[in-house]
Amino acid sequence: MGHIRAELARAIPQMMHVRENIRNIGIVAHIHHGKTTLSDNLLAAAGMISEELAGKQLYLNFDEQEQARLLTINNADVTIVHAYEGKSYLINLIDTPGHVDFGGDVTRAMRAVDGAVVLVCAVEGVMAQTETVLRQALREKVKPILFINKVDRAIRELKLTSDAMQKRFATIITEVNELIRRMAPDEFIDKWMVNPTNGTVAFGSGHDNWAISIPYMQRTGVKFPQIVDMVNTGRGKELANVAKINDVVFDMVVKHLPSPLEAQRYRIPHIWKGPLESRVGQAEVSCDPEGPLAFMITDITMDPNAGEIATGRVFSGRVAKGTEVNIVGTKAKNRIQHVSLFMGPERLMVEEVTAGNIAAVIGLTDAFVGSTISTDPEMVEFEEIRHVSEPVVTVAIEPKHMGDLPKLIETMRKVAKEDASLRVEINNETGEHLLSGMGELHLEITQYRIINDYHVEITASPPIVVYRETVAGKTPHAFEGKSPNKHNRFYIETERLPEAVVKAIQEGEIHQGKSFKDIKSVVQKLVDLGIDRDEAKGITAVQDTNILFDATKGIQYLHETMDLVIDAFKEAMDRGPLAAEKCRGLLVRVIDAKLHEDSIHRGPGQTIPAVRSAIYGAMCTAGRVLMEPISKVTVNVPQEVLAGATREMQRRRGEIMDMTQVGDLNTIVAKVPVKELFGFASDLRSATAGKVLWSTETLGYEQLPKELQTPVVAEVRTRRGLKPEPYDASYYAG
Ligand SMILES: Nc1nc2c(ncn2[C@@H]2O[C@H](COP(=O)(O)OP(=O)(O)OP(=O)(O)O)[C@@H](O)[C@H]2O)c(=O)[nH]1
Numbered sequence: 001m002g003h004i005r006a007e008l009a010r011a012i013p014q015m016m017h018v019r020e021n022i023r024n025i026g027i028v029a030h031i032h033h034g035k036t037t038l039s040d041n042l043l044a045a046a047g048m049i050s051e052e053l054a055g056k057q058l059y060l061n062f063d064e065q066e067q068a069r070l071l072t073i074n075n076a077d078v079t080i081v082h083a084y085e086g087k088s089y090l091i092n093l094i095d096t097p098g099h100v101d102f103g104g105d106v107t108r109a110m111r112a113v114d115g116a117v118v119l120v121c122a123v124e125g126v127m128a129q130t131e132t133v134l135r136q137a138l139r140e141k142v143k144p145i146l147f148i149n150k151v152d153r154a155i156r157e158l159k160l161t162s163d164a165m166q167k168r169f170a171t172i173i174t175e176v177n178e179l180i181r182r183m184a185p186d187e188f189i190d191k192w193m194v195n196p197t198n199g200t201v202a203f204g205s206g207h208d209n210w211a212i213s214i215p216y217m218q219r220t221g222v223k224f225p226q227i228v229d230m231v232n233t234g235r236g237k238e239l240a241n242v243a244k245i246n247d248v249v250f251d252m253v254v255k256h257l258p259s260p261l262e263a264q265r266y267r268i269p270h271i272w273k274g275p276l277e278s279r280v281g282q283a284e285v286s287c288d289p290e291g292p293l294a295f296m297i298t299d300i301t302m303d304p305n306a307g308e309i310a311t312g313r314v315f316s317g318r319v320a321k322g323t324e325v326n327i328v329g330t331k332a333k334n335r336i337q338h339v340s341l342f343m344g345p346e347r348l349m350v351e352e353v354t355a356g357n358i359a360a361v362i363g364l365t366d367a368f369v370g371s372t373i374s375t376d377p378e379m380v381e382f383e384e385i386r387h388v389s390e391p392v393v394t395v396a397i398e399p400k401h402m403g404d405l406p407k408l409i410e411t412m413r414k415v416a417k418e419d420a421s422l423r424v425e426i427n428n429e430t431g432e433h434l435l436s437g438m439g440e441l442h443l444e445i446t447q448y449r450i451i452n453d454y455h456v457e458i459t460a461s462p463p464i465v466v467y468r469e470t471v472a473g474k475t476p477h478a479f480e481g482k483s484p485n486k487h488n489r490f491y492i493e494t495e496r497l498p499e500a501v502v503k504a505i506q507e508g509e510i511h512q513g514k515s516f517k518d519i520k521s522v523v524q525k526l527v528d529l530g531i532d533r534d535e536a537k538g539i540t541a542v543q544d545t546n547i548l549f550d551a552t553k554g555i556q557y558l559h560e561t562m563d564l565v566i567d568a569f570k571e572a573m574d575r576g577p578l579a580a581e582k583c584r585g586l587l588v589r590v591i592d593a594k595l596h597e598d599s600i601h602r603g604p605g606q607t608i609p610a611v612r613s614a615i616y617g618a619m620c621t622a623g624r625v626l627m628e629p630i631s632k633v634t635v636n637v638p639q640e641v642l643a644g645a646t647r648e649m650q651r652r653r654g655e656i657m658d659m660t661q662v663g664d665l666n667t668i669v670a671k672v673p674v675k676e677l678f679g680f681a682s683d684l685r686s687a688t689a690g691k692v693l694w695s696t697e698t699l700g701y702e703q704l705p706k707e708l709q710t711p712v713v714a715e716v717r718t719r720r721g722l723k724p725e726p727y728d729a730s731y732y733a734g
């Protein structure tokens, strides 16, 4: 093992059994607040990597693209040993990306850990993405602690005195606590507030390698005025000797973040809905290494030499080399070939990884990110890891040489497996190979990987946004859809679901699919969100953010045909009538049906087109609407270039929501359509002479301005090889 010290390599496999002394943590923050620099320096200070390696070229940003672009793209896992009050602790740390395009990685990492160190830059303060990552942590019942970073910059650039600095810290702490109060699970709201006096807040410079907390000040006598003085007199780096970063941060982690033994007691009932009193349930709650294996995959990476490596959290039992395991929910069994612990770019090979740790495994060829792996094939799967942001940008990809087409299709499937935030759509009818992701950067990086890691030469279309279809109002009369043989008729209405219902579906409170384990609670939830109780009782299927309700009573044969009705509903929701984009937030209601008595005459070839036409026709008469993705853009600029920045946003159909000023620094918050943001980075840089910091966050979908709908629909349809104008209701009445 190149950079891992031999004695640590020997000690770590022993330490992973001492569950009280394990901490699984994530470092999370807004983009560029200094997560990787801090993680790297922590590693070096803890003696895990040599000091020469840390800092210069970020060890944990080891991917070539990460180094070229100076940002984190992938989660990086490392295992660290830390001594605290005479005991050795094993800390499994995940450095997560801050760029919004890679937000899915943060969500997935939060399943693997029990605690999070939230970084906030002392200069920028709490930002949009700070709120997002806190929400991601709290939703998984991951406990946060706070590290205020870049204090060296705050002292030097903002010329803060010791008092002013403490005031600034107090503001940041209050803002973070306000977010925790709003988003923490009820039982933890008070317990999880961060507080400098009890040591759940630390301050420092990940870059200059020092940190301080109130308990540490009391122990060592180092005080704020001394820190300000040392930074101002260019002795910042000397602080590293008196205010040791790894001591402060890891002491805080060990003391205030839970061990897996403690965390799994309250996390398991939250992330696993199987019977807690069962053998596997008991083993998970008590983090029992002797119980059945319960392992959840949170990340898959492709190693050029080793192949596919699946990383995840072992909640009970052990993943051991050579054993055969089940990919729960599929019939597949895989044999575990190698087990290791990640050490940044390297791996430490071990025989097994036991409950309460994060393991890297080779051999799970049938697993995906989100798969549950167990020795028990009947085990209930872990709750799905929901990342609320959906892919909003698409590129069409073609191989440069037609002979490479099969290889390209295989590669696209592989990259989608590796990155759960990507969607791949291979359309044999139109010959389109579409890659959809969270943003321009996400797709650029993926294309780079296809070319350089998988060696397929490709050309890509310019990025286009992914639209959604919905309706403006309500179908005036139920629309009749006929089967090709005219013997079956369906009567359907559509309207919009309340936004609260859409949100509940996105957040996983209402599950996808057609079988509802606890139908009573689903109905109650719908009623609470504004759906009429009689209607709610008819819930039949959920597809994306759309719901099918059955409002019929006692129609002969309908029950046995219902599966086909659901298939047609899914198909229609996947390809709307306007531009063949997915539908969003639709309520589809079956009012009536007339069916042929002989099942031969109401097979899939008859029922599916009949239902689909009825849905499409109902959408036409309700008024079809195209929706586009919208971003919230936050731009920080000095006064002198403010006008240039504002102009750039307005030029792009931007709607300014807020403008604030602190000193010379202006913050503009605007809503801008994602489509208009292509090329924004370079235009904004030139409009502001480069004096700009900005970030975006996806807000979801909003209706496209009316005057743009017809040309955009024509554009999308033409691209898909369809005629430019969509069909109207009379076509579906057929
Ligand atoms: N002055 C100062 N600069 C810092 C500090 N920490 C990080 N930086 C700088 O901030 C920039 C971003 O640092 P990274 O560690 O890459 O930040 P990150 O949060 O990992 O970034 P992403 O992963 O892309 O979100 C780099 O230029 C660092 O050198 C600090 O404590 N003080």
Ligand SMILES: [Mg+2]
Pocket (backbone or CB within 6 Å): 035, 036, 037, 061, 071, 072, 095, 096, 097, 098
């Ligand atoms: Mg980083």
